[in-house]
Amino acid sequence: xxxxxxLLRRELALAWGGGGGPLLALAFYACVATLLPLAVGSEPQRxxxxxxxxxxxxxxxxxxxxxxxxxxxxxxxxxxxxxxLGGPPLELVCAVKCLAQWIAxxxxxxxxxxxxxxxxxxxxxxxxxxxxxxxxxxxxxxxxGGLGAxxxxxxxxxxxxxxxxxxxxxAPPVIFGAGAIEAVAQGLNPLPALAYxxxxxxxxxxxxxxAMAAACRNALS
Amino acid sequence: xxxxxxxxxxxxxxxxxxxxxxGAGAVACALAGLWLGFAAPEDYQQGDxxxxxxxxxxxxxxxxxxxxxxxxxxxxxxxxxxxxxDAAARAAAPLGAGFTFLALLTGSLWGKPMWxxxxxxxxxxxxxxxxxxxxxxxxxxxxxxxxxxxAARAGAILxxxxxxxxxxxxxxxxxxxxxxxxxxxxxxxxxxMPAVYLAPLLLMGLAYTLTFGALWQVRVRAEVWRRxxxxxxLRNAG
Numbered sequence: 001x002x003x004x005x006x007l008l009r010r011e012l013a014l015a016w017g018g019g020g021g022p023l024l025a026l027a028f029y030a031c032v033a034t035l036l037p038l039a040v041g042s043e044p045q046r047x048x049x050x051x052x053x054x055x056x057x058x059x060x061x062x063x064x065x066x067x068x069x070x071x072x073x074x075x076x077x078x079x080x081x082x083x084x085l086g087g088p089p090l091e092l093v094c095a096v097k098c099l100a101q102w103i104a105x106x107x108x109x110x111x112x113x114x115x116x117x118x119x120x121x122x123x124x125x126x127x128x129x130x131x132x133x134x135x136x137x138x139x140x141x142x143x144x145g146g147l148g149a150x151x152x153x154x155x156x157x158x159x160x161x162x163x164x165x166x167x168x169x170x171a172p173p174v175i176f177g178a179g180a181i182e183a184v185a186q187g188l189n190p191l192p193a194l195a196y197x198x199x200x201x202x203x204x205x206x207x208x209x210x211a212m213a214a215a216c217r218n219a220l221s
Numbered sequence: 222x223x224x225x226x227x228x229x230x231x232x233x234x235x236x237x238x239x240x241x242x243x244g245a246g247a248v249a250c251a252l253a254g255l256w257l258g259f260a261a262p263e264d265y266q267q268g269d270x271x272x273x274x275x276x277x278x279x280x281x282x283x284x285x286x287x288x289x290x291x292x293x294x295x296x297x298x299x300x301x302x303x304x305x306x307d308a309a310a311r312a313a314a315p316l317g318a319g320f321t322f323l324a325l326l327t328g329s330l331w332g333k334p335m336w337x338x339x340x341x342x343x344x345x346x347x348x349x350x351x352x353x354x355x356x357x358x359x360x361x362x363x364x365x366x367x368x369x370x371x372a373a374r375a376g377a378i379l380x381x382x383x384x385x386x387x388x389x390x391x392x393x394x395x396x397x398x399x400x401x402x403x404x405x406x407x408x409x410x411x412x413x414m415p416a417v418y419l420a421p422l423l424l425m426g427l428a429y430t431l432t433f434g435a436l437w438q439v440r441v442r443a444e445v446w447r448r449x450x451x452x453x454x455l456r457n458a459g
Contacts, residue, residue, distance in 0.1 A: 155365035
């Protein structure tokens, strides 16, 4: 376990070191949320109706930003070769990288999500549901997004390609995450939607690293 | 069967006759299906628009069948490392995207007179749209990686991951309450339509399937020719 712990610390340090870590994604999230009332009109009733859903959509978009550097950086400077040759299996290495991604970017974004949603006019009683579903969905975004990042290794215009690969796969967490918030807003039980969201994340955590490692080996071969 | 076909030489010899044969069969089935389709009486509710079914439903079937072929070929390419399977997967993707686009387009044209709207965000329509996006992502990934072997293997991983969408498309009408109707051909208790509609529908389904089979073989043949040309070019250059 020790090498994986060191790897996790390295990933977090890299996320914080180069360019302020989650700050860039948070700033992007705030920018998208600012443009939204300008685009759809700032009447409070209209905004309040779409606030939770659009906060979730912006969250999915902001989660795309750090993906491009997730494997590309290590691929370019050769660190990925060393990680592939090292003791722990590449599958676990990929899982740790995605875990670090979730801690460094997913969690801060999840904490900003209720601020954005309430700023757009969502009732404050939704804050807890928004944090819970954004945290869960963040894990799914990180592990599924990591797969897109690994597949796009060595491709031209990788960033755009990652978005095209990953956004269709983001459909279920967006449906169930926004569904859970909507259920709380209407006074219904959010647990079924949260359970589906958790199931998606568990499947992503279980299957994602295997596919990621296969994609990394393919790019390195 | 796959092992025998995996030999490019044998595949080329066989598909040389098989592909035109399937194409001719497709034309014959399409002609018969269209004839019966236009001869069928008007539906008591839908009127003339019921004939949309004969071009919409087979396209929707083929959109899923082509993805299953894509995923199957990807599996063979990934596990058994056979170059012809890679070529087959690569060749199936644009065809599948075409059928999916056709299904979305004809469904939209059919939805306007019947449902009163071009598009609704219900489970079946959305999951088919996601299927279309998966095809596009696969094609984009293939195009963006220069090394062909690497592109094929990365695409295969993506195709297998995207295969989880297939059961969602199939069962979306049963799991969620949707505007789109549930399955009416393959269902317990037999097809829910009279033979006068079922016969042209099945004929058109056969015609679409044969078209896909013929075009798929033609595209794989083109891929094999392209590789041979590239090898010749390299040999002459050296």
